[in-house]
Amino acid sequence: MSAPTDDLLERERELAQLDALVDEAVAGRGGLALIEGPAGIGKSRLLAALRERAADRMLVLGARCGELERDFSFGAVRQLFEPLLRADAGGCERPNLLVGAAAPAAGVLGGPAADDATAAAEGSFAVLHGLYWATLELAEERPLLLAFDDLQWSDRPSLRFLAYLARRLESTPVLVAMTVRSTDPGSDPNLLAEIAADPLCVPVRPGPLTDAAVAALVRARLGAPADARFCDACEEATGGNPLLLHQLLRALADDGVRPLAGEAATVREIGPRAVARSVLRRLTRLSPETLAVARAVAVLGDSASLAAVGRLAELEEPQVARAAGELARADILQADPPLGFVHPLVRDAVYRDLSTAERELAHGRAAAALAAAGAADQQVAAQLVHAPCRGDAATVALLRDAAREASRRGGPESAVTYLARALDEPPAAAERTPVLLELALAESEMSAPLSALHLREAYDGLSDPAARASACFALVQSLLFTGGASEGAELARRTAAELSGDQLEERRMLESMQLLAVSFGAADPDNLWARALAEPPPAGGELGTKLLLAAIAFVRSAAARPVAEVLPVLETALEGDVLLHSRNGMMWSAAMVALTLSESPRTRAFLEAARAETYRRGGVFATASVEIWEGAWLLGTGDLADAGDALREALRLQDPWGADARGTSWSRGLIGQHGLLSGHDAATVRAELGEPPADDDESDGAVHWRTAQARLLLREGDAAGALALAELMGRTSRHLDHPAWRPWQSLAASALARLGRREEALAAIDGELALAERIGAPALIGRTQRLRGELEGADGIERLRAAAELLAATPARLERAFALASLGGALRRAGHPGDAREPLRAALELAEACGAAPLVEQVRSDLYAAGARPRSAALAGAAALTAREGRVAELAAEGRTNREIAQTLFVTPKTVEVHLSSAYRKLDIRSRRELSGALASG
Template sequence: MTPNAAAEHPLLERDAELRALQAGIATALAGRGGALLVEGAAGIGKTRLLDVAAARATERGMRVLTARAGPLERDYAFGLVRMLLEPALPRSDPDRRTRLLDGAARWAAPVLDGAGAGAPTNTAATLHGLYWLVSALTEERPLLLVADDLHWADVASLRALVYLLRRAAELPLLLVLATRPAEPGAGADLLQELAADPLTGALHPGPLSHAATQRLVRAVLGEPEPAFTEACHEVAAGNPLLLGALLRSLHTTGVTPVESATDAVRERAPAIVAMFVLPRLRHLPAPAAAIARALAVLGSGAALRHVAAVARLDPDRAAAAVDRLTAAELLAADPPLRFAHPLLAQAVLEHIPAGERHAAHRCAARELASDAAPAEAVAAHLLLTEPLRDDWVVARLRDAARVALRKGAPQAAVTYLERALGEPPSPQVRAEVLFELGSTQTRLGPTQGLARLAEAHELTTDPDARARIALRLGRGLETAWELPRALEVLQQAVLEADTASGVDPDVRLLLEAEFIGLARSRPASRTAALDRLRQLTPQARPDSVAGCMLLATAAVETLQVEGRADEAVAQARQALTAITRLSSGSFTTGVLYLAGPVLAAAGELDAALRGADAAVADARERVARIELGAALSWRAEMSRRCGALLDAEADARLAQDMAREFAVPYPHRLLLGFLLSALVERGELETAERELLELEVDRNHVHLLAGMGRLRLAQGRPAEALEQLLAAGRRLARRGWTHPGLVPWETDAALACHRLGRLKQARELADAALVRARHYAAPVATGIALRTAGLVHGLLDALWEAVDVLEGTAARLEHAHTLVELGAALRRAGHRVDSREPLRTGLDLAHRCGATVLADQATEELLASGARPRRPLRTGAEALSPSERRVARLAAEGRSNREIAQALFVTTKTVEVHLSACYRKLGIASRGELPAALDRT
């Protein structure tokens, strides 16, 4: 029997694995997604199992997409994913391609196109787009994705597979993946995540038994004697590939399967595959050996012209050599050009001398580049060469880094740029590479890249380039919370830009805006910063990012001046309206951080909420998770102030979910400060305390201190509440924020003092808050201060005035609180009948706001007044969970299920489930009834 007999033999002892594959395919066809991870040593038969899975899925009508990773692809960002998905979007059918890449799936286009043009894409957007592309493919028919040799896959592709698997439960999708166990590398943690996912089933094909070994020996060499079989089993350790290589080697040398030949078996034990490959190469003509070495360097799927060039052969001789290698069973018989097994390629590659390997990779890189191959394919070879101070190499690596950033793979870009820096580049190029590397590293973490940026700044002499580097370095230092150093860098850059010519005016203005924004919050530099702000504000126009930032900053400072609230509001409105039209990226949220509180403090709550809505929509459109989380947290606070507590909690919870899943580093303290206030109003004190205990950063943030103060008041711990609230007041004073509408800490502190029996201090705080609110003509702050003064002084007139003031604002929750407090005060004063109307109105408002604690208080007061209120049932919109509330709101806006899923980063099936629950709880039957049902709260 010929050596082919072993390869052609059916799978042995893999019944359990085949049943698992069959079950996985059936589950996917039933609409439930999952994964099977085939893990085993090289040669154990993983690829054969994947081939069977592909064949059986095809027979059942599934679309099958396959890919195989290789050593060269480890730094090719999303290389494996591209190999998997690109065949499903043929350019020959542009209409279908456009349809599949519609909506959020468009963010997958840079991965599939592999082009370097365009702005960098954030990783979250790319992952989101790839999921929705796969989702669109599964809508056409059930899908099987097969990926072999995952241990060699690039990190970006592994991250995409993890992201996809987390959302696969509701898709007709099966992932069948194969990897070697315990392979070291950057993707090891992601492979573990894949293996640990609840949707993943593990397959561990084991070594062949003695009986299976005997069967294969018989197939290749004839009936063996027991000792001979035992020797073969021992040497190959039950590994099918090694056993096949051993048997073919024995067959080639004419060994018969008898006991006396066991020494010949054991002689081949070391490096069985190499012993199979290398002698064959030595017996083949020199061109065949050269082609084998060239293909080992280039990797599977290489074009014959490139292999021929690296082997230094003309195309005809190269083609003849390929035929010889195929006949020798070293290369696969069917295209693409590849070795029959990766271990064969590995054996050849390991026996190429280092110098020859270096020269081959350089040759491969130049051949690919001259053929307009993707930049990352060129860079894959350059990463394996020795540094030679070659600017051509540096340029190609920089090209690859730009492509990686375009696809949303900053880690791959860092790999390319670090290698470029090690080439090293010529002195005139070095600063540029340092800047690109440092800028890219800042995408990976708040403290990364700063040293590279600082070195680039030191080496650069061109004024415009220095200004740009200083701007990036200053922002990076701010993000890393190295504020004194950031201030020093920005201040020096501003001074240089003042005296140098050739600095882009937009860059100059951005430097000014960044410097002022940081310097005004530092006592030592605040005066100088405000002087520059006054000089620049007349020039600030809402047609640039810098102009919007300056307007928003000016709005905050203008608000602190009595009698200029209208001017501050106009500046804030201008900045917020314009920034979302500028494709400004993270600056949308930065402007919201400044302008939103100005509008809210001035009583323009509806405008503040619209600004937050625009920032959320902008971040969603760009799938910018950091900015979206921040925008959601600010919208949560605006919603709370407007009295939409359910919406506030829904936004805050979504921001929290995103922070946990994607490690988004936006300020947790800010978000929790907003969330605590909403939870207190909802009566969720235990939940609020648990959230606070889980906070892993310090609590020294003004909004968090204010939120903690309210929580401690609600918990009956007024001394602790007072301590937190006074700390918040001190932080605001150091910042120069005196407007009472920004963070109304004084009124809460007055209530804490009142609870402690410190009546004098309580009245002083309340009176001071009222005086300031009237001076600033801040309606909401005035209403809150009047209510507080009425409570601590026992003045009914102040409470009546507070009701009148707040009735004309959008602060429904504060209005409700004031009505209930007025009704309670009237009831305590003996005006039981008069108390009922404000209490009933307050109860209705509290219920609409979702303010559970306040509604219960109003109900108790009504009962004490002799009225018989109907207790509102906890049904309708109030019964919706935060997740259901989010879905219902978007559906009420007219969005489709798919659009809602894309906006909330969930699956379409999840949206369907939530909507069904919403209809049931709201007592409605259709989507069209949602707006009215939600507005009944």
């Protein structure tokens, strides 16, 4: 690596940190470098040095974020990738960069629109995943450095991409380097904090220059010798900030000030405004045309074209080019293209020299100049955001067009900004409701509370019943997750009543939301829940009917109806993949839960298809829905590691979206149950569970939360507390009966048994067993039989044996491990230690394979008590594979590469590598060639 230059004085430590990160990335261990500090401390110069030092080892892509460009959707990301899409350094196009899993990013990066609808970028989450894969494709060619300067001013869609990428950098040859002004909250402080908190993120914090360095620079610029008191004044005035010192010394040199003790007062007078004074003084010495160009670039932002600058400054392009050269020689603009200031503080000095009114008018003229130059609507809209409001219909139309484009390209934040500005314009009275509705729908992708607020107003302004039905559907969805379930259900009921007889699909769409609102604690005045159980479901139909059928299937499964009454409804609901293509997370959730509770063999295939659809075209809400219910299914199969990842990802998506405590109680409750099975300590589980539901909360989410809390109390020995919670569950949420969804009787039975109330405990578990047998789901019956057998003690051995045998034919490996552990323990306590060892060893292998640490510890203890030494070897063979390991192994056996498998399953290549390595170990093989045989023999 090259030695530090003069403008990198005292930066050896920081450069060494950055060099080490480059070495790691080149070796395939990706990471993040966050260069942070106040303005002028030298962050940009360090980033530039990093780019120079990495250029011979990595493909280097860079973006410079600007304060006035934060409303341009994916603006920073476009700066990174678009030069590559035009042509690389050798002039070769990259036609394959935006295909396959990367296809959803094509629209963002200006690529050709895809003919295949499944590849169109219509959801923000799909776009993030597409950009991630585009990044991996580039890194496959050569280790990659992505450099973001002044990230605090990045547009929010680009920040979302960085946050998404950061969590997936491990084991990739990608280094992301960012500079962040620590004194500026930025476009989105939460996203910036999330990126900074990533475990791979290494902070690089350049400090102020020492007294010795300040003195050396003073002597270099103003001549030697320099008086110590003069140097101290320079250090005091600038705090050792390199840029401020540079500008101060330039101003002093321009004024002919010599570095003498008597001039210290002059230093103190100039110091606080050194940058502005130095820049503006230089500008006054240049021509009026040059000043106009500087102001035009300040208004238009970095990377403005010569044509746009010329239009705004009212100059010809050759004049702009000459002025740009003068400004570069004056150390105001960068010498190399694109047009841009040498530092944001220099740009601020030029921009703030204009009054507020002058700036607003200049932005209005800039928008006109960009439009005349044929710029994209989003570029024009980003200027209009700062321009005066004039009630201009053309401005409203352009902002709406830009918002639609931003939403289609996966940037809802920019769409919200444009539409909010359109409302301020304001639009004509007849246009206000459509603009409000567009704003609310854009907000639904990023903020449920804001979306609900504007959807209410838009709904009130609509007169067409079909349009009101569509708005109502979106509003109810937001209300369900923000504490408004009762309001949403009543609104859906009233709106459905307004529809005419031929608007059947719209009515069914709203009835589906009324049904699901009951699961969020809403009342059901029309008894739709009871009717869904008693009346024949509708046949065929379009989307509204499919939505209603999915809701009816959920209702029937939650109410413990036989599987034979649920699965035919589900089959009709899922016909033609209409639900999948709707990208509606609510109805995916209803279908997924019904499939899972019914133990349908179709569950895995539907989850995989829903995941693929989401990652191709879906948004945040749909993705959170897929993650939570895939996590719930994996929890049921005993794949604890992957279940935890999915459930935490769901909660991570729900929190910034604005779901309230009730809205997140499903995911928090399931995460708590995962923590108990995995062996997390009580404090961790309580932290994962978070805020408890109110005692009168009738939602399904409250049931999941209380289930986890009751199991935690049982683990801690508080049987009375667990019983009280189980009884509360029995008094509430009476619309639910499925023991896997509301296991209050088995929880009560466990608590009663510990309290010595055996007969009551047996009565309670018998109630749950009767429900399980009515449903007819094998894993559920096996689980409940196991619980009954445990309560029976020595008399329950044969019941436990039957439960273990029944569970062996299901995917519920962890439940089978519990059954085998209970069987072995009962045999040991009954005086048959030899007979106990085999089921206990099988239980140990299964529990270890699932990652159920508490069960492993329990079984080991029983094995020692039975006179056996527990083997350390884990379960082997195809039966040992988790659900995701099995799917990865299947695809690998078909001949897919790791990257192809990752694209198929929408996971990272590292995840595939980990799962495949684990599969090889469990199958006792060493290559892909052996996979087919090993899987078949299993």
